[in-house]
Amino acid sequence: MAITVTQQDPRYQTLKKSRNLRLPASEADFASRIELCETASDTAEALQRIVSAGLRPTVRCGGHCYEDFVVNNPGGAILDFSLLEESHSAEDGARYRINPGKQLGDIYLDLYKRYGVTIPAGTCYSVGAGGHISGGGYGVLSRLHGLTTDWVSAVDILTVDANGKVIQRRVDKQHDPDLFRACRGAGGGNFGVITAFLFDKLPQAPQEVVHTGVSFDWTTMTEDRFIAILTTYGNYWETRGKDPDTYGLFSIMDISHASTKRFGLSLQFCNPDGTCKDLSVVNEFLDLFSHCNPSPGAPAPAGDRAISRPALSDEPCTGTHPMYRRLWLDATIGGGGGEGSGRAKYKSTYMKHNFTTEEAKCIYKHMTSDLHGIEMRGFVLAVDSYGGVINQSHLAEETSICQRSSIMKLQFQSYWQNAEDDAGRLKWLKDFYSDLYSGPNVDPRYTHTPYPGEHYEGCYINYPDSDMLAYPFWPQLYYGDQGLYPFLQGVKRRYDPNNVFHHAMSIRW
Amino acid sequence: MKRDTPWSRRAFMQGIGYVSGIGLLNKIAPVNKMPEAAHSCMAPKTGFAYVGSTDEVGTSGIHVFEIRGDHWKWKQSIPSRSPVSLLLHPNQQSLYVVNEVDEHEGLPRGTVEAYRINAHDGTLALINRQPLSLSGINPRHATVSPDGNYLVVAIHGGGAYNVLPIGPDGALQRVSQIMKEVGAGTHPVYQASAHPHTVVFDAKGQYLLATDAGCDRINLFTFQNGRMMRTRQTLSQPVSGPGHLAMHPSGKLFYVSNTLDGSIDCYRCSDEREIRHEQRIATHAKTSADEAQHIVLSSSGRNLYVASDEGISVWEIDPITGKLSAIQQWSMKNRSLRTLILSPDQEHLLAADSSRHELLSIPIHAENGKLGAPSIVANTIPSTSLAVKYI
Numbered sequence: 027m028a029i030t031v032t033q034q035d036p037r038y039q040t041l042k043k044s045r046n047l048r049l050p051a052s053e054a055d056f057a058s059r060i061e062l063c064e065t066a067s068d069t070a071e072a073l074q075r076i077v078s079a080g081l082r083p084t085v086r087c088g089g090h091c092y093e094d095f096v097v098n099n100p101g102g103a104i105l106d107f108s109l110l111e112e113s114h115s116a117e118d119g120a121r122y123r124i125n126p127g128k129q130l131g132d133i134y135l136d137l138y139k140r141y142g143v144t145i146p147a148g149t150c151y152s153v154g155a156g157g158h159i160s161g162g163g164y165g166v167l168s169r170l171h172g173l174t175t176d177w178v179s180a181v182d183i184l185t186v187d188a189n190g191k192v193i194q195r196r197v198d199k200q201h202d203p204d205l206f207r208a209c210r211g212a213g214g215g216n217f218g219v220i221t222a223f224l225f226d227k228l229p230q231a232p233q234e235v236v237h238t239g240v241s242f243d244w245t246t247m248t249e250d251r252f253i254a255i256l257t258t259y260g261n262y263w264e265t266r267g268k269d270p271d272t273y274g275l276f277s278i279m280d281i282s283h284a285s286t287k288r289f290g291l292s293l294q295f296c297n298p299d300g301t302c303k304d305l306s307v308v309n310e311f312l313d314l315f316s317h318c319n320p321s322p323g324a325p326a327p328a329g330d331r332a333i334s335r336p337a338l339s340d341e342p343c344t345g346t347h348p349m350y351r352r353l354w355l356d357a358t359i360g361g362g363g364g365e366g367s368g369r370a371k372y373k374s375t376y377m378k379h380n381f382t383t384e385e386a387k388c389i390y391k392h393m394t395s396d397l398h399g400i401e402m403r404g405f406v407l408a409v410d411s412y413g414g415v416i417n418q419s420h421l422a423e424e425t426s427i428c429q430r431s432s433i434m435k436l437q438f439q440s441y442w443q444n445a446e447d448d449a450g451r452l453k454w455l456k457d458f459y460s461d462l463y464s465g466p467n468v469d470p471r472y473t474h475t476p477y478p479g480e481h482y483e484g485c486y487i488n489y490p491d492s493d494m495l496a497y498p499f500w501p502q503l504y505y506g507d508q509g510l511y512p513f514l515q516g517v518k519r520r521y522d523p524n525n526v527f528h529h530a531m532s533i534r535w
Numbered sequence: 536m537k538r539d540t541p542w543s544r545r546a547f548m549q550g551i552g553y554v555s556g557i558g559l560l561n562k563i564a565p566v567n568k569m570p571e572a573a574h575s576c577m578a579p580k581t582g583f584a585y586v587g588s589t590d591e592v593g594t595s596g597i598h599v600f601e602i603r604g605d606h607w608k609w610k611q612s613i614p615s616r617s618p619v620s621l622l623l624h625p626n627q628q629s630l631y632v633v634n635e636v637d638e639h640e641g642l643p644r645g646t647v648e649a650y651r652i653n654a655h656d657g658t659l660a661l662i663n664r665q666p667l668s669l670s671g672i673n674p675r676h677a678t679v680s681p682d683g684n685y686l687v688v689a690i691h692g693g694g695a696y697n698v699l700p701i702g703p704d705g706a707l708q709r710v711s712q713i714m715k716e717v718g719a720g721t722h723p724v725y726q727a728s729a730h731p732h733t734v735v736f737d738a739k740g741q742y743l744l745a746t747d748a749g750c751d752r753i754n755l756f757t758f759q760n761g762r763m764m765r766t767r768q769t770l771s772q773p774v775s776g777p778g779h780l781a782m783h784p785s786g787k788l789f790y791v792s793n794t795l796d797g798s799i800d801c802y803r804c805s806d807e808r809e810i811r812h813e814q815r816i817a818t819h820a821k822t823s824a825d826e827a828q829h830i831v832l833s834s835s836g837r838n839l840y841v842a843s844d845e846g847i848s849v850w851e852i853d854p855i856t857g858k859l860s861a862i863q864q865w866s867m868k869n870r871s872l873r874t875l876i877l878s879p880d881q882e883h884l885l886a887a888d889s890s891r892h893e894l895l896s897i898p899i900h901a902e903n904g905k906l907g908a909p910s911i912v913a914n915t916i917p918s919t920s921l922a923v924k925y926i
Binding site: 054077080081082098100101102186188189190492495496519523524525526528529530534 | 641642643668669670693694695709710711712713714715716717718719727728729750765
């Protein structure tokens with residue numbers, strides 16, 4: 027039996043919350059109970075109980091959802107997987123099994139210590155596997171090894187049939203292949219409750235990596251230099267970054283507001299063989315910025331996701347650019363991350379080409395403008411490198427991640443503490459995003475959005491943004507306009523005909 | 536996806552007109568006329584009528600008429616998205632509107648609206664609009680508890696019921712309970728999931744009866760302290776699609792018109808809240824999966840009226856068994872009566888003809904429940920819902 031925490035339980039006030047304190051919008055929107063599931067059978071029993079009682083289930087693994095998809099469940103029940111135990115079965119065979127309630131940091135430790143392998147997943151230690159993998163799951167090894175969901179071989183999932191009965195399924199390419207594909211990238215909370223991901227094989231974890239970065243001074247920055255920095259960065263990923271020897275290079279350029287004084291980029295690198303014997307790729311990359319007046323070392327990360335910073339024990343590398351060699355496992359789990367809570371809002375864009383001058387000017391304008399009464403620190407535009415092994419076109423058909431042509435992925439982030447700042451913060455980010463996608467690259471029919479086309483590939487469902495609901499074409503922003511969304515609607519009708527699993531941006535049937 | 540369309544007062548006024556007299560209908564409707572004396576000595580009824588309508592291009596609103604006997608005078612029109620069901624608060628001071636929409640503020644959910652009724656001229660003023668629960672799309676029907684404290688909405692598209700408390704000023708408060716339904720029937724298109732169609736309180740407000748067209752089911756819910764609890768479920772004939780439901784004044788019988796086969800079912804509800812099927816009537820009416828034949832019970836419990844494209848059939852109810860016997864087929868060619876209610880004084884049926892865009896008043900013979908000659912009381916754009924109060 028799951029552990030049921032109701033409103034009378036002293037644990038309720040703690041467990042009802044999201045990490046993002048902005049959510050839900052109203053106290054009355056919180057779920058009425060939390061079901062802490064320790065096993066898959068607990069989960070099936072709790073889910074059946076919830077459905078039979080006419081309640082709505084939502085599912086929480088790590089609690090990192092960027093919108094209110096889990097915690098906005100008035101009168102409903104949250105299935106919480108944070109206590110879910112590993113339960114290898116004979117049926118698993120030699121497969122690796124990941125339970126969705128497990129945190130990414132624990133998965134890295136477990137897979138490495140047991141098998142020497144890893145998943146190419148995200149940088150925040152405490153992000154839960156369930157939402158991360160079902161929405162794609164990418165991180166600093168993704169240019170080298172692809173998305174985590176690309177490696178999934180089978181999924182254990184509980185669905186609710188037309189008559190309200192909970193059905194346990196193991197889906198893969200031979201069994202319910204349509205549902206299997208939908209579970210690989212369409213995002214959580216759509217079709218059922220995933221209780222395990224299974225992998226026939228996983229990539230070997232690198233032995234070591236180097237970390238480094240450069241930063242730039244906002245106080246002496248000019249628009250021309252900012253444009254040069256941004257287009258230099260983007261040009262690399264559009265050209266040289268497509269060569270396989272660079273796939274082990276992953277970079278995040280964190281463009282914080284000018285009031286933070288500095289912005290810059292951090293990177294992690296390893297050679298395709300998982301060593302750092304040849305650092306010429308990194309040196310070549312950093313040399314590109316020498317004309318932009320850089321300072322060595324990445325600035326302090328502004329958000330809760332970043333490549334971890336060097337530790338005293340790290341080994342400095344010799345060469346032109348200061349960088350540190352680290353054991354991969356230390357580098358991967360050392361930074362932790364994601365434990366904090368506060369108020370936050372996010373947006374995203376897949377980019378197929380380098381920044382245009384107009385785009386760079388727009389970013390400069392917003393990152394150097396002040397807003398009366400609003401503290402500008404905490405606004406960050408993270409420009410992640412992308413592509414590499416991710417961009418295998420056949421994977422767009424095998425998975426539900428259709429974005430397989432992008433070279434960068436943008437994450438617009440805003441972090442703050444006080445509820446009275448909500449309106450100003452949300453408006454600033456929304457205006458910035460709308461302005462950026464009002465230029466000549468944007469089809470007038472889809473203005474204010476990075477609609478999939480020549481320049482953009484839409485948005486990332488694991489960085490959901492409810493502002494996009496204002497556009498009738500929001501599903502195409504996340505799932506493209508080449509047939510994936512109708513496919514997912516068909517899966518939805520077939521496996522969840524009563525729409526038991528739903529949230530603001532779930533697949534509408 | 537249904538979206539707001541700009542409501543045009545001019546467009547409405549072009550379509551609306553006032554018509555009195557029954558000349559045209561006398562020719563096409565061979566009905567038993569009421570004895571003139573039965574009504575001529577009585578003062579004309581006065582009150583207000585509220586008509587929800589949606590025209591061919593999706594413009595929708597609520598239209599207020601002042602009633603003076605068979606003369607309805609237009610008073611007001613206000614925009615309202617797809618007002619599929621109108622219902623009065625028991626105190627007659629508020630009107631509630633169910634909006635059959637699938638999106639509100641970008642989210643998949645319908646809405647309900649509360650309007651204050653001006654006691655002097657009957658006009659409406661919006662009190663508030665409340666969104667239904669997430670996924671609560673395309674609601675079709677609602678009921679107000681007899682104590683006036685709660686509105687319960689049957690959400691056809693989203694497969695759920697919502698309970699909304701009603702404030703002292705008639706305002707609708709946010710949804711306080713969501714009852715998610717699951718289920719399916721055997722029709723591959725119309726019964727892939729649950730589709731709650733109609734929900735009705737018993738006279739004491741202690742339980743709710745509800746039909747589910749998606750899974751051929753009659754649901755009985757206990758209602759206590761503003762919360763509904765599943766108590767009993769009864770399956771109807773497969774592929775029948777239970778739709779409109781009318782509760783007998785005795786509280787022991789109820790009647791259901793079915794969407795998919797056009798039949799009428801009679802059920803008995805015991806003191807133990809057990810539901811037993813008593814009778815099935817095949818009406819041969821044209822059926823629509825979107826809408827069942829409207830049914831109305833006389834307050835005496837003697838007669839059931841069933842509206843269809845062919846007209847209105849009048850049925851006598853056996854006081855012991857509850858079974859139906861046909862006593863009149865009131866035919867109307869080229870008409871489509873989609874909305875049918877009983878006038879507050881129980882002396883007329885009021886109907887909306889969605890083909891000719893007319894509102895009809897049809898007298899009921901006090902002795903046998905048969906229908907007399909109708910009057911066209913108003914012309915309007917296509918009407919989907921109707922509520923009337925007398926003063």
